[in-house]
Amino acid sequence: MTKHVSVMPQKAIELLDVKEDGVYVDGTLGRGGHSKLILERLKKGKLYCFDLDEEAIEESKEFLKDYDNVVYIHDNYMNMNKYVDQVDGILLDLGVSSPQFDEAVRGFSYRYDGPLDMRMNKEDELSAKEVVNGYDEERLAKVLWEYGEEKNSRRIARKIVESRPIETTLQLVEVIKSALPAKVLSKKGHPAKQSFQAIRIEVNHELDSLKHFLDTFDSILKIDGRVVIITFHSLEDKMVKYCFKRLTTVDDDKKIALRPEDVKQADYELLNHGDKADQQEIENNTRAKSAIIRGVRKRHGKDSN
Numbered sequence: 657m658t659k660h661v662s663v664m665p666q667k668a669i670e671l672l673d674v675k676e677d678g679v680y681v682d683g684t685l686g687r688g689g690h691s692k693l694i695l696e697r698l699k700k701g702k703l704y705c706f707d708l709d710e711e712a713i714e715e716s717k718e719f720l721k722d723y724d725n726v727v728y729i730h731d732n733y734m735n736m737n738k739y740v741d742q743v744d745g746i747l748l749d750l751g752v753s754s755p756q757f758d759e760a761v762r763g764f765s766y767r768y769d770g771p772l773d774m775r776m777n778k779e780d781e782l783s784a785k786e787v788v789n790g791y792d793e794e795r796l797a798k799v800l801w802e803y804g805e806e807k808n809s810r811r812i813a814r815k816i817v818e819s820r821p822i823e824t825t826l827q828l829v830e831v832i833k834s835a836l837p838a839k840v841l842s843k844k845g846h847p848a849k850q851s852f853q854a855i856r857i858e859v860n861h862e863l864d865s866l867k868h869f870l871d872t873f874d875s876i877l878k879i880d881g882r883v884v885i886i887t888f889h890s891l892e893d894k895m896v897k898y899c900f901k902r903l904t905t906v907d908d909d910k911k912i913a914l915r916p917e918d919v920k921q922a923d924y925e926l927l928n929h930g931d932k933a934d935q936q937e938i939e940n941n942t943r944a945k946s947a948i949i950r951g952v953r954k955r956h957g958k959d960s961n
C-alpha cells in the first residue's frame with residue numbers, strides 16, 4: 657500500500673506548540689503521521705483523532721499502537737464538539753491521503769482505472785457514480801465550476817450527460833478529454849484534475865464540513881489554544897484565510913482609543929501569514945506543492961464550556 661508522507665510536519669508541530677499535558681485533536685488522522693508527532697510531545701495529555709475513513713483509523717491504530725492516550729473517532733471532524741471540550745489545539749490536514757488516492761478501487765484517481773466512488777466514508781450514500789450519472793447538466797456544470805474552478809465546466813457537463821452511463825474513472829477521463837479543446841489538452845497538468853477535484857468535493861461535502869468547523873471551533877477551544885490548518889487548493893485556503901482574518905482583527909471604531917492599554921485586541925492572534933513547503937520538501941513529496949499552512953491562537957474571549 658502507498659505510504660502517506662505528512663506535509664509540513666515540523667511547521668505544523670511548531671504552530672500547534674504542543675503542551676505535554678494538553679488535550680489535542682487531529683481532525684484528519686489519515687495515516688497518523690502528524691498524530692505521532694503530537695503524541696511524541698504529549699506526556700500526560702490526550703489526543704482525539706477523527707477520520708471519515710475506517711481504513712485510515714484501522715491502519716493508524718496499528719501505527720500508533722505504542723500510545724495509550726489516543727481516542728479514535730470515526731466521524732466527520734465538523735462534529736468534534738460532540739465529543740470534546742476544552743481543547744488546547746486542533747490540527748486539520750485537509751483532503752485525501754496518498755493511499756486513498758493511489759488505490760484504484762477507491763475511485764479518486766484519474767490515473768488508475770477504478771469504479772466511480774470517491775467516498776471517504778464508505779457508509780455514505782452519495783458516490784461519484786450518482787454525481788456523474790445522476791445530476792442534470794446544469795447541476796453538474798455548477799459543481800465543476802464552483803468546486804473545480806473548471807473553465808470548461810459547461811462543455812464537460814454536456815459531454816458527460818451525452819456519454820452516460822459512465823462506469824469507471826478512466827472512462828470519465830476519456831469523456832472529459834473529449835470535451836476539451838486541443839489547446840487545453842496540450843497544456844501542462846492532467847486535463848481531468850480539476851473535474852475530479854470538483855466531484856470529490858461534492859461527494860464528500862468537503863467545503864460544508866470546513867465551513868461548519870470554522871464557524872464552531874471557538875466553542876471548544878481553551879484560551880491560549882491553537883488551530884492549525886493545512887489546505888491544498890485555493891477554495892479551502894480562502895475560507896481559512898478569511899475566517900482567521902475575521903478572528904484576528906477588531907472593528908475600526910474599537911481600535912480608536914486614547915491610551916495604548918485601551919486599544920481593544922482581537923480575540924485571536926495570527927500565528928503566521930500562510931506558509932508553504934520549502935523546495936526540498938516539494939521535491940520529496942509532490943503533494944506538498946500546493947499546500948498552505950495557517951494557524952491562530954486564542955488570546956481571550958470566552959473559555960470553552
Ligand SMILES: C[S@@+](CC[C@H](N)C(=O)[O-])C[C@H]1O[C@@H](n2cnc3c(N)ncnc32)[C@H](O)[C@@H]1O
Nearest residue numbers: 662684686687688689690707708732733749865
Ligand atoms: C491529507 S490526509 C491526512 C494525513 C495525516 N495528517 C497524516 O499525517 O497521515 C486527510 C485525511 O482526512 C480525512 N478527512 C477528510 N475530510 C474529513 C472530514 N470532514 N472529517 C474527518 N476526516 C476527514 C481523509 O479521509 C484522510 O484520511
